[in-house]
Amino acid sequence: MFPACYAEPLAAGRPEDLSEGRFPLLTGGMMTRISITVDGVRYDDDVQPRTLLVHHLREQLGKVGTVVGCDTSNCGSCTVLMAGESVKSCTVLAVQADGLEITTVEGLAGASGDLHPVQQAFHDRHALQCGFCTPGMIMAAVDLLAENPDPTDAEIREGLEGNLCRCTGYQNIIRAVHDAAATIRATGATPEPASVADGPMPGTPDAEPAAESEPTPVPAEAVPRPVP
Ligand code: FES
Numbered sequence: 254m255f256p257a258c259y260a261e262p263l264a265a266g267r268p269e270d271l272s273e274g275r276f277p278l279l280t281g282g283m284m285t286r287i288s289i290t291v292d293g294v295r296y297d298d299d300v301q302p303r304t305l306l307v308h309h310l311r312e313q314l315g316k317v318g319t320v321v322g323c324d325t326s327n328c329g330s331c332t333v334l335m336a337g338e339s340v341k342s343c344t345v346l347a348v349q350a351d352g353l354e355i356t357t358v359e360g361l362a363g364a365s366g367d368l369h370p371v372q373q374a375f376h377d378r379h380a381l382q383c384g385f386c387t388p389g390m391i392m393a394a395v396d397l398l399a400e401n402p403d404p405t406d407a408e409i410r411e412g413l414e415g416n417l418c419r420c421t422g423y424q425n426i427i428r429a430v431h432d433a434a435a436t437i438r439a440t441g442a443t444p445e446p447a448s449v450a451d452g453p454m455p456g457t458p459d460a461e462p463a464a465e466s467e468p469t470p471v472p473a474e475a476v477p478r479p480v481p
Pocket residue numbers: 320321322323324325326327328329330331332341342343344
């Protein structure tokens with residue numbers, strides 16, 4: 254049962270008011286066409302100017318490996334790479350990503366399915382308990398190691414300070430980042446991300462048209478959830 258403060262606007266027909274465009278930003282009256290490449294696949298979609306990147310990824314593209322952990326831009330669970338830099342995707346508008354490449358945790362594994370060294374190290378070091386923070390923690394660690402291949406404990410703590418974990422006490426996370434750093438230094442390379450699918454790209458004229466409220470079809474090679 255709704256408290257009175259919620260029941261009143263519903264009884265007053267608030268949904269109909271919205272659908273008639275009194276609040277165009279809430280109803281989709283103003284849409285912007287964007288083209289972003291996510292995990293190697295290009296998507297063309299119409300989005301509202303207010304749509305956050307994290308919601309676009311999850312709700313329109315089906316990239317649910319990227320998690321919403323807070324409403325305050327504090328937790329870092331939603332971290333993705335945008336043009337190679339880690340960003341909290343709940344602090345970025347989808348329109349700001351237009352024309353850019355986005356990498357989510359779902360695109361880290363190699364085309365052959367091999368885990369990224371950071372993913373493997375999180376698995377090996379058991380650097381998670383509930384796992385909710387893990388996608389963002391991994392993406393932040395990937396960015397950290399791209400900038401600093403041999404970080405100290407302090408540098409790892411500083412590099413991951415925007416990502417909160419309520420479960421692990423961080424020790425295993427730090428050990429995992431050290432392990433991943435050593436692996437990357439030893440091998441000299443990280444796996445190539447999943448490649449663009451053959452055939453028409455979603456959202457292009459040759460592709461099957463997607464219903465407005467349906468997620469854009471997700472290519473098979475982008476589906477595996479590599480989070481340990
Ligand atoms: S969901 Fe983005 S910082 Fe918490």
